[in-house]
Amino acid sequence: MNSIFKYLRSKSHVLLFLLLEILSIVAIIRFNSYQSSFYYANTRTLSSKMHEANNSIFDYFALFDKNQALFNENLELRRQLKSNYVVESKAVFEVNDTIYKQRYKYYPAQVITNSTNRQNNFITINRGTSSGVQIGMGVFSPDGIVGTITEVSENYAIASSVLNINGFKLVPKIKELNYTRGTIVWDGKDPNYLELKEINKYEPLKVGYHIVTSPYSKNFPENIPIGIIERIEKNSKETYYRIKVRSAVNFGKIQNVYVVIDMFKDEIDKLEKKVEEQQKKTK
Protein backbone atom coordinates (compact mmCIF):
# COMPACT_ATOMS: atom_id res chain seq x y z
CA MET A 1 0.00 0.00 0.00
CA ASN A 2 2.81 2.33 0.94
CA SER A 3 4.54 1.68 -2.32
CA ILE A 4 1.37 2.59 -4.17
CA PHE A 5 1.16 5.92 -2.34
CA LYS A 6 4.84 6.49 -2.96
CA TYR A 7 4.38 5.83 -6.63
CA LEU A 8 1.34 8.13 -6.82
CA ARG A 9 3.26 10.86 -4.98
CA SER A 10 6.11 10.54 -7.42
CA LYS A 11 3.64 10.97 -10.29
CA SER A 12 1.68 13.76 -8.61
CA HIS A 13 2.58 16.24 -11.34
CA VAL A 14 1.17 13.93 -14.00
CA LEU A 15 -2.02 13.44 -12.00
CA LEU A 16 -2.34 17.16 -11.42
CA PHE A 17 -1.76 17.84 -15.11
CA LEU A 18 -4.41 15.32 -16.13
CA LEU A 19 -6.88 16.63 -13.58
CA LEU A 20 -6.45 20.25 -14.65
CA GLU A 21 -6.61 19.34 -18.34
CA ILE A 22 -9.82 17.41 -17.82
CA LEU A 23 -11.27 20.32 -15.86
CA SER A 24 -10.32 22.72 -18.63
CA ILE A 25 -11.72 20.55 -21.39
CA VAL A 26 -14.96 20.06 -19.48
CA ALA A 27 -15.15 23.84 -19.07
CA ILE A 28 -14.56 24.31 -22.81
CA ILE A 29 -17.39 21.95 -23.71
CA ARG A 30 -19.69 23.07 -20.93
CA PHE A 31 -19.43 26.84 -21.20
CA ASN A 32 -18.60 27.62 -24.84
CA SER A 33 -21.62 27.38 -27.08
CA TYR A 34 -19.74 26.65 -30.33
CA GLN A 35 -17.47 24.01 -28.83
CA SER A 36 -20.41 22.52 -26.97
CA SER A 37 -22.55 22.14 -30.11
CA PHE A 38 -19.56 20.80 -32.06
CA TYR A 39 -18.82 18.27 -29.34
CA TYR A 40 -22.40 17.08 -28.94
CA ALA A 41 -22.99 16.90 -32.70
CA ASN A 42 -19.88 14.80 -33.18
CA THR A 43 -20.35 12.57 -30.17
CA ARG A 44 -23.92 11.99 -31.27
CA THR A 45 -22.70 10.93 -34.70
CA LEU A 46 -20.05 8.76 -33.11
CA SER A 47 -22.44 7.21 -30.61
CA SER A 48 -25.02 6.53 -33.32
CA LYS A 49 -22.32 4.85 -35.39
CA MET A 50 -21.30 2.80 -32.39
CA HIS A 51 -24.93 1.87 -31.77
CA GLU A 52 -25.23 0.82 -35.40
CA ALA A 53 -22.12 -1.32 -35.19
CA ASN A 54 -23.33 -2.75 -31.91
CA ASN A 55 -26.74 -3.55 -33.35
CA SER A 56 -25.28 -5.17 -36.45
CA ILE A 57 -23.19 -7.49 -34.26
CA PHE A 58 -26.17 -8.45 -32.11
CA ASP A 59 -28.33 -8.76 -35.22
CA TYR A 60 -25.81 -11.19 -36.62
CA PHE A 61 -26.06 -13.41 -33.58
CA ALA A 62 -29.85 -13.16 -33.62
CA LEU A 63 -30.00 -14.25 -37.26
CA PHE A 64 -30.85 -17.83 -36.38
CA ASP A 65 -33.88 -16.81 -34.29
CA LYS A 66 -35.01 -14.32 -36.90
CA ASN A 67 -34.59 -16.90 -39.60
CA GLN A 68 -36.68 -19.33 -37.60
CA ALA A 69 -39.39 -16.73 -37.05
CA LEU A 70 -39.47 -15.88 -40.75
CA PHE A 71 -39.55 -19.53 -41.60
CA ASN A 72 -42.59 -20.09 -39.39
CA GLU A 73 -44.27 -16.99 -40.75
CA ASN A 74 -43.60 -18.18 -44.27
CA LEU A 75 -45.05 -21.54 -43.41
CA GLU A 76 -48.20 -19.91 -42.14
CA LEU A 77 -48.50 -17.88 -45.34
CA ARG A 78 -47.92 -20.95 -47.46
CA ARG A 79 -50.72 -22.70 -45.62
CA GLN A 80 -53.02 -19.91 -46.69
CA LEU A 81 -52.06 -20.08 -50.38
CA LYS A 82 -54.90 -20.61 -52.78
CA SER A 83 -52.97 -23.36 -54.51
CA ASN A 84 -53.36 -25.52 -51.40
CA TYR A 85 -57.07 -25.64 -51.84
CA VAL A 86 -59.27 -27.30 -54.40
CA VAL A 87 -62.60 -26.02 -55.51
CA GLU A 88 -65.43 -28.10 -54.21
CA SER A 89 -68.53 -27.23 -56.12
CA LYS A 90 -71.61 -29.23 -55.53
CA ALA A 91 -74.15 -27.05 -57.25
CA VAL A 92 -73.12 -27.39 -60.85
CA PHE A 93 -75.58 -24.94 -62.26
CA GLU A 94 -75.36 -22.32 -59.59
CA VAL A 95 -73.08 -19.37 -60.08
CA ASN A 96 -70.44 -18.27 -57.51
CA ASP A 97 -71.21 -21.00 -55.12
CA THR A 98 -67.74 -22.39 -54.59
CA ILE A 99 -66.07 -23.56 -51.45
CA TYR A 100 -62.33 -24.06 -51.05
CA LYS A 101 -61.10 -27.18 -49.36
CA GLN A 102 -57.54 -27.43 -48.22
CA ARG A 103 -55.43 -29.95 -50.11
CA TYR A 104 -51.86 -29.28 -48.96
CA LYS A 105 -50.39 -28.80 -45.54
CA TYR A 106 -46.78 -28.20 -44.64
CA TYR A 107 -44.52 -29.27 -41.84
CA PRO A 108 -41.36 -27.32 -41.21
CA ALA A 109 -38.23 -29.44 -40.82
CA GLN A 110 -34.53 -28.97 -40.48
CA VAL A 111 -31.94 -30.75 -42.58
CA ILE A 112 -29.61 -32.89 -40.49
CA THR A 113 -27.47 -34.50 -43.16
CA ASN A 114 -27.22 -33.83 -46.84
CA SER A 115 -25.08 -35.05 -49.70
CA THR A 116 -24.49 -33.67 -53.18
CA ASN A 117 -21.41 -35.57 -54.32
CA ARG A 118 -22.96 -38.96 -55.11
CA GLN A 119 -25.03 -40.29 -57.97
CA ASN A 120 -27.91 -40.90 -55.58
CA ASN A 121 -28.08 -38.20 -52.95
CA PHE A 122 -30.26 -38.23 -49.87
CA ILE A 123 -31.29 -35.69 -47.25
CA THR A 124 -32.11 -36.54 -43.64
CA ILE A 125 -34.63 -34.30 -41.86
CA ASN A 126 -35.70 -34.10 -38.21
CA ARG A 127 -39.32 -35.08 -38.76
CA GLY A 128 -40.70 -38.60 -38.75
CA THR A 129 -43.91 -40.52 -38.34
CA SER A 130 -44.50 -38.82 -34.99
CA SER A 131 -44.96 -35.59 -36.94
CA GLY A 132 -47.13 -37.20 -39.58
CA VAL A 133 -44.44 -37.57 -42.22
CA GLN A 134 -44.96 -40.48 -44.61
CA ILE A 135 -43.15 -42.03 -47.54
CA GLY A 136 -43.80 -40.24 -50.81
CA MET A 137 -44.33 -36.76 -49.39
CA GLY A 138 -42.67 -33.90 -51.20
CA VAL A 139 -39.95 -31.79 -49.65
CA PHE A 140 -39.10 -28.27 -50.70
CA SER A 141 -37.05 -25.39 -49.40
CA PRO A 142 -37.93 -21.69 -49.58
CA ASP A 143 -35.94 -21.63 -52.87
CA GLY A 144 -37.55 -24.59 -54.59
CA ILE A 145 -38.14 -28.34 -54.64
CA VAL A 146 -35.68 -30.58 -52.83
CA GLY A 147 -36.93 -34.17 -53.11
CA THR A 148 -39.43 -36.75 -51.87
CA ILE A 149 -39.52 -38.79 -48.67
CA THR A 150 -38.28 -42.35 -49.18
CA GLU A 151 -37.74 -43.66 -45.65
CA VAL A 152 -39.34 -42.67 -42.35
CA SER A 153 -38.60 -43.52 -38.73
CA GLU A 154 -40.40 -42.20 -35.70
CA ASN A 155 -38.46 -38.92 -35.49
CA TYR A 156 -36.51 -38.75 -38.72
CA ALA A 157 -37.07 -39.13 -42.41
CA ILE A 158 -34.84 -39.55 -45.44
CA ALA A 159 -35.72 -37.81 -48.63
CA SER A 160 -34.44 -38.78 -52.02
CA SER A 161 -32.92 -35.56 -53.28
CA VAL A 162 -33.62 -34.10 -56.71
CA LEU A 163 -29.94 -34.96 -57.21
CA ASN A 164 -30.73 -38.65 -57.51
CA ILE A 165 -30.38 -40.33 -60.87
CA ASN A 166 -32.72 -43.18 -59.98
CA GLY A 167 -35.11 -41.90 -57.41
CA PHE A 168 -36.44 -38.60 -58.70
CA LYS A 169 -38.59 -37.64 -61.64
CA LEU A 170 -41.13 -34.88 -61.95
CA VAL A 171 -43.49 -33.47 -64.54
CA PRO A 172 -42.79 -29.72 -64.55
CA LYS A 173 -44.44 -26.68 -66.00
CA ILE A 174 -42.79 -23.95 -68.05
CA LYS A 175 -44.19 -20.98 -66.25
CA GLU A 176 -43.99 -18.42 -69.06
CA LEU A 177 -45.77 -20.73 -71.53
CA ASN A 178 -48.04 -22.34 -68.93
CA TYR A 179 -46.94 -25.52 -70.65
CA THR A 180 -46.95 -28.76 -68.67
CA ARG A 181 -44.87 -31.46 -70.24
CA GLY A 182 -41.56 -33.26 -70.08
CA THR A 183 -39.64 -34.63 -67.15
CA ILE A 184 -37.13 -33.10 -64.81
CA VAL A 185 -34.22 -35.41 -63.99
CA TRP A 186 -30.66 -35.10 -62.84
CA ASP A 187 -27.89 -36.49 -65.03
CA GLY A 188 -25.57 -37.18 -62.11
CA LYS A 189 -22.94 -34.61 -63.10
CA ASP A 190 -23.26 -31.06 -61.82
CA PRO A 191 -25.44 -30.59 -58.70
CA ASN A 192 -26.32 -27.09 -59.89
CA TYR A 193 -27.93 -28.27 -63.13
CA LEU A 194 -30.92 -30.48 -63.93
CA GLU A 195 -32.17 -31.74 -67.25
CA LEU A 196 -35.55 -31.08 -68.74
CA LYS A 197 -36.37 -33.93 -71.07
CA GLU A 198 -39.07 -34.73 -73.60
CA ILE A 199 -39.88 -31.19 -74.62
CA ASN A 200 -40.73 -30.99 -78.28
CA LYS A 201 -38.20 -28.95 -80.27
CA TYR A 202 -40.99 -26.94 -81.94
CA GLU A 203 -42.03 -25.38 -78.64
CA PRO A 204 -41.07 -21.66 -78.46
CA LEU A 205 -38.65 -22.07 -75.57
CA LYS A 206 -36.22 -19.38 -74.48
CA VAL A 207 -33.31 -19.23 -72.10
CA GLY A 208 -34.39 -17.73 -68.79
CA TYR A 209 -37.83 -19.33 -68.68
CA HIS A 210 -38.84 -20.55 -65.25
CA ILE A 211 -39.50 -24.21 -64.57
CA VAL A 212 -41.96 -24.81 -61.75
CA THR A 213 -44.02 -27.66 -60.40
CA SER A 214 -47.18 -28.40 -62.35
CA PRO A 215 -50.57 -29.73 -61.30
CA TYR A 216 -49.23 -33.13 -62.42
CA SER A 217 -46.19 -32.93 -60.19
CA LYS A 218 -47.11 -35.60 -57.75
CA ASN A 219 -46.68 -34.74 -54.07
CA PHE A 220 -46.05 -31.05 -54.73
CA PRO A 221 -48.37 -28.09 -54.96
CA GLU A 222 -48.29 -26.12 -58.18
CA ASN A 223 -45.80 -23.34 -58.95
CA ILE A 224 -42.94 -24.24 -56.65
CA PRO A 225 -39.69 -23.23 -58.37
CA ILE A 226 -37.49 -25.94 -59.87
CA GLY A 227 -35.04 -23.87 -61.87
CA ILE A 228 -34.37 -21.56 -64.78
CA ILE A 229 -33.55 -22.67 -68.34
CA GLU A 230 -29.92 -21.87 -68.97
CA ARG A 231 -29.11 -23.69 -72.19
CA ILE A 232 -31.24 -25.06 -75.03
CA GLU A 233 -29.77 -27.38 -77.67
CA LYS A 234 -31.54 -28.46 -80.79
CA ASN A 235 -30.49 -31.51 -82.76
CA SER A 236 -31.89 -32.12 -86.23
CA LYS A 237 -31.86 -35.87 -85.66
CA GLU A 238 -33.78 -35.68 -82.38
CA THR A 239 -37.40 -34.78 -81.74
CA TYR A 240 -36.74 -33.21 -78.36
CA TYR A 241 -34.68 -30.35 -77.07
CA ARG A 242 -31.73 -30.89 -74.82
CA ILE A 243 -32.42 -28.43 -72.04
CA LYS A 244 -30.17 -27.58 -69.16
CA VAL A 245 -31.92 -26.09 -66.15
CA ARG A 246 -30.09 -24.25 -63.43
CA SER A 247 -31.51 -25.54 -60.17
CA ALA A 248 -33.35 -22.98 -58.03
CA VAL A 249 -31.97 -24.63 -54.92
CA ASN A 250 -28.37 -24.55 -53.85
CA PHE A 251 -28.27 -28.11 -52.56
CA GLY A 252 -25.08 -27.50 -50.63
CA LYS A 253 -26.76 -24.91 -48.42
CA ILE A 254 -30.15 -26.34 -47.57
CA GLN A 255 -31.04 -25.80 -43.92
CA ASN A 256 -34.78 -25.46 -43.53
CA VAL A 257 -37.33 -27.34 -45.58
CA TYR A 258 -41.04 -27.96 -45.72
CA VAL A 259 -42.62 -31.38 -45.96
CA VAL A 260 -45.75 -31.34 -48.11
CA ILE A 261 -48.75 -33.29 -46.96
CA ASP A 262 -51.23 -33.99 -49.71
CA MET A 263 -54.55 -34.50 -47.94
CA PHE A 264 -56.06 -36.14 -51.01
CA LYS A 265 -53.19 -38.51 -51.63
CA ASP A 266 -54.85 -41.56 -50.10
CA GLU A 267 -58.04 -40.90 -52.00
CA ILE A 268 -56.18 -40.45 -55.30
CA ASP A 269 -54.02 -43.54 -54.66
CA LYS A 270 -57.08 -45.65 -53.95
CA LEU A 271 -58.75 -44.45 -57.11
CA GLU A 272 -55.67 -45.16 -59.20
CA LYS A 273 -55.40 -48.66 -57.72
CA LYS A 274 -59.04 -49.30 -58.43
CA VAL A 275 -58.61 -48.30 -62.07
CA GLU A 276 -55.53 -50.47 -62.40
CA GLU A 277 -57.36 -53.47 -60.94
CA GLN A 278 -60.30 -52.90 -63.25
CA GLN A 279 -57.96 -52.73 -66.23
CA LYS A 280 -56.27 -55.98 -65.15
CA LYS A 281 -59.65 -57.65 -64.85
CA THR A 282 -60.73 -56.53 -68.31
CA LYS A 283 -57.48 -57.84 -69.78
Added chain:
Amino acid sequence: MIVSILKYLGLYIFVLLVQEFILKNLFIGNTYSFLVQPQLIIMFLLFLPASMSHTWMIFVSFLAGFIFDINFECWGVHSAVSTFVGYVRYYATKEVENVIAARDEENQIWTSKKGANWKWTYFLTFIAIYHFLYLFLESFGRNFFTRLMPAFISSTVITFFLVLIFENLLYKPARN
Protein backbone atom coordinates in the same frame (compact mmCIF):
# COMPACT_ATOMS: atom_id res chain seq x y z
CA MET B 1 11.21 34.73 -2.43
CA ILE B 2 8.47 37.31 -1.87
CA VAL B 3 10.22 39.71 -4.18
CA SER B 4 10.40 37.05 -6.82
CA ILE B 5 6.69 36.24 -6.43
CA LEU B 6 5.78 39.91 -6.64
CA LYS B 7 8.00 40.28 -9.67
CA TYR B 8 6.13 37.51 -11.50
CA LEU B 9 2.78 38.78 -10.26
CA GLY B 10 3.70 42.15 -11.71
CA LEU B 11 4.67 40.53 -14.97
CA TYR B 12 1.32 38.71 -15.10
CA ILE B 13 -0.66 41.87 -14.44
CA PHE B 14 1.35 43.65 -17.11
CA VAL B 15 0.61 40.87 -19.62
CA LEU B 16 -3.07 40.88 -18.70
CA LEU B 17 -3.32 44.66 -19.13
CA VAL B 18 -1.51 44.66 -22.48
CA GLN B 19 -3.77 41.88 -23.68
CA GLU B 20 -6.91 43.60 -22.39
CA PHE B 21 -6.29 47.13 -23.55
CA ILE B 22 -4.06 46.78 -26.57
CA LEU B 23 -4.00 43.38 -28.22
CA LYS B 24 -7.70 42.68 -27.73
CA ASN B 25 -8.62 45.87 -29.55
CA LEU B 26 -6.27 45.48 -32.50
CA PHE B 27 -7.98 45.67 -35.90
CA ILE B 28 -11.46 45.21 -34.46
CA GLY B 29 -14.04 44.98 -37.21
CA ASN B 30 -11.42 44.46 -39.89
CA THR B 31 -11.87 41.58 -42.35
CA TYR B 32 -8.43 40.26 -41.53
CA SER B 33 -8.59 40.80 -37.79
CA PHE B 34 -8.65 37.04 -37.35
CA LEU B 35 -5.01 37.02 -38.42
CA VAL B 36 -3.95 39.06 -35.41
CA GLN B 37 -4.60 37.08 -32.27
CA PRO B 38 -1.40 37.24 -30.25
CA GLN B 39 -1.71 35.71 -26.80
CA LEU B 40 0.81 37.40 -24.56
CA ILE B 41 0.11 35.06 -21.66
CA ILE B 42 2.71 32.78 -23.24
CA MET B 43 5.35 35.36 -22.28
CA PHE B 44 4.47 34.93 -18.63
CA LEU B 45 4.64 31.14 -18.97
CA LEU B 46 8.00 31.30 -20.75
CA PHE B 47 9.51 33.59 -18.15
CA LEU B 48 8.44 31.54 -15.13
CA PRO B 49 11.53 30.46 -13.21
CA ALA B 50 13.31 27.41 -14.54
CA SER B 51 13.89 26.28 -10.98
CA MET B 52 10.17 25.91 -10.32
CA SER B 53 9.01 22.38 -9.45
CA HIS B 54 6.99 20.56 -12.07
CA THR B 55 3.86 20.47 -9.95
CA TRP B 56 4.01 24.19 -9.19
CA MET B 57 4.74 24.95 -12.82
CA ILE B 58 1.59 23.11 -13.88
CA PHE B 59 -0.53 24.70 -11.19
CA VAL B 60 0.67 28.26 -11.80
CA SER B 61 0.24 27.81 -15.55
CA PHE B 62 -3.31 26.60 -15.05
CA LEU B 63 -4.09 29.49 -12.73
CA ALA B 64 -2.68 31.99 -15.21
CA GLY B 65 -4.76 30.50 -17.99
CA PHE B 66 -7.84 30.35 -15.80
CA ILE B 67 -7.66 34.07 -14.98
CA PHE B 68 -7.23 34.79 -18.68
CA ASP B 69 -10.28 32.67 -19.40
CA ILE B 70 -12.39 34.60 -16.91
CA ASN B 71 -11.17 37.90 -18.26
CA PHE B 72 -11.63 37.10 -21.94
CA GLU B 73 -14.58 34.72 -21.61
CA CYS B 74 -12.82 31.81 -23.22
CA TRP B 75 -13.90 29.34 -20.53
CA GLY B 76 -11.27 26.65 -20.40
CA VAL B 77 -9.36 27.36 -23.61
CA HIS B 78 -6.47 29.28 -22.04
CA SER B 79 -6.50 26.98 -18.99
CA ALA B 80 -6.14 23.86 -21.11
CA VAL B 81 -3.40 25.28 -23.31
CA SER B 82 -1.38 26.94 -20.57
CA THR B 83 -1.56 23.83 -18.38
CA PHE B 84 -0.22 21.82 -21.30
CA VAL B 85 2.54 24.34 -21.97
CA GLY B 86 3.42 24.40 -18.27
CA TYR B 87 3.65 20.62 -18.25
CA VAL B 88 5.82 20.40 -21.37
CA ARG B 89 7.93 23.47 -20.63
CA TYR B 90 9.38 21.80 -17.56
CA TYR B 91 11.07 19.16 -19.71
CA ALA B 92 12.54 21.81 -22.00
CA THR B 93 14.04 23.84 -19.18
CA LYS B 94 14.85 21.40 -16.43
CA GLU B 95 18.37 20.86 -17.70
CA VAL B 96 19.15 24.55 -17.40
CA GLU B 97 17.51 25.18 -14.07
CA ASN B 98 20.57 24.52 -11.95
CA VAL B 99 22.85 26.62 -14.05
CA ILE B 100 20.61 29.57 -14.58
CA ALA B 101 18.03 29.60 -11.84
CA ALA B 102 20.72 30.21 -9.28
CA ARG B 103 21.61 33.43 -11.05
CA ASP B 104 18.01 34.54 -11.36
CA GLU B 105 18.53 37.47 -9.11
CA GLU B 106 18.74 41.14 -9.78
CA ASN B 107 16.50 42.46 -12.48
CA GLN B 108 17.30 39.83 -15.03
CA ILE B 109 15.14 37.22 -16.56
CA TRP B 110 16.85 33.88 -16.80
CA THR B 111 16.12 33.36 -20.49
CA SER B 112 18.42 36.20 -21.41
CA LYS B 113 21.32 34.29 -19.90
CA LYS B 114 21.11 31.50 -22.43
CA GLY B 115 22.43 31.91 -25.90
CA ALA B 116 20.31 33.77 -28.44
CA ASN B 117 19.79 30.68 -30.57
CA TRP B 118 18.51 28.62 -27.68
CA LYS B 119 16.30 31.44 -26.47
CA TRP B 120 14.77 32.09 -29.86
CA THR B 121 14.11 28.42 -30.45
CA TYR B 122 12.61 28.14 -26.99
CA PHE B 123 10.40 31.17 -27.49
CA LEU B 124 9.32 30.30 -30.98
CA THR B 125 8.56 26.64 -30.20
CA PHE B 126 6.35 27.37 -27.22
CA ILE B 127 4.71 30.40 -28.77
CA ALA B 128 3.84 28.25 -31.78
CA ILE B 129 2.53 25.40 -29.59
CA TYR B 130 0.44 27.80 -27.55
CA HIS B 131 -1.10 29.57 -30.51
CA PHE B 132 -1.79 26.42 -32.46
CA LEU B 133 -3.55 24.77 -29.55
CA TYR B 134 -5.37 27.95 -28.59
CA LEU B 135 -6.68 28.54 -32.11
CA PHE B 136 -7.50 24.89 -32.58
CA LEU B 137 -9.49 24.67 -29.37
CA GLU B 138 -11.21 27.94 -30.14
CA SER B 139 -12.44 26.75 -33.55
CA PHE B 140 -12.20 22.97 -33.08
CA GLY B 141 -10.33 22.69 -36.35
CA ARG B 142 -12.98 24.50 -38.41
CA ASN B 143 -11.62 26.28 -41.53
CA PHE B 144 -8.25 24.75 -40.77
CA PHE B 145 -6.40 25.91 -43.87
CA THR B 146 -8.31 29.07 -44.67
CA ARG B 147 -8.42 30.68 -41.22
CA LEU B 148 -6.70 28.62 -38.56
CA MET B 149 -3.31 28.15 -40.20
CA PRO B 150 -2.91 31.76 -41.42
CA ALA B 151 -4.01 33.04 -38.01
CA PHE B 152 -1.60 30.63 -36.32
CA ILE B 153 1.39 31.72 -38.39
CA SER B 154 0.75 35.47 -38.18
CA SER B 155 -0.13 35.43 -34.48
CA THR B 156 2.93 33.33 -33.66
CA VAL B 157 5.23 35.74 -35.49
CA ILE B 158 3.62 38.80 -33.90
CA THR B 159 3.81 37.30 -30.41
CA PHE B 160 7.41 36.25 -30.94
CA PHE B 161 8.45 39.80 -31.71
CA LEU B 162 6.35 41.17 -28.85
CA VAL B 163 8.01 38.78 -26.41
CA LEU B 164 11.48 39.79 -27.63
CA ILE B 165 10.59 43.46 -27.34
CA PHE B 166 9.08 43.16 -23.88
CA GLU B 167 11.93 41.04 -22.65
CA ASN B 168 14.35 43.77 -23.62
CA LEU B 169 12.15 46.54 -22.27
CA LEU B 170 11.39 44.95 -18.94
CA TYR B 171 14.67 43.30 -18.10
CA LYS B 172 18.21 44.37 -18.38
CA PRO B 173 20.20 42.41 -20.92
CA ALA B 174 22.48 39.90 -19.25
CA ARG B 175 26.09 40.77 -18.75
CA ASN B 176 28.31 37.97 -19.89
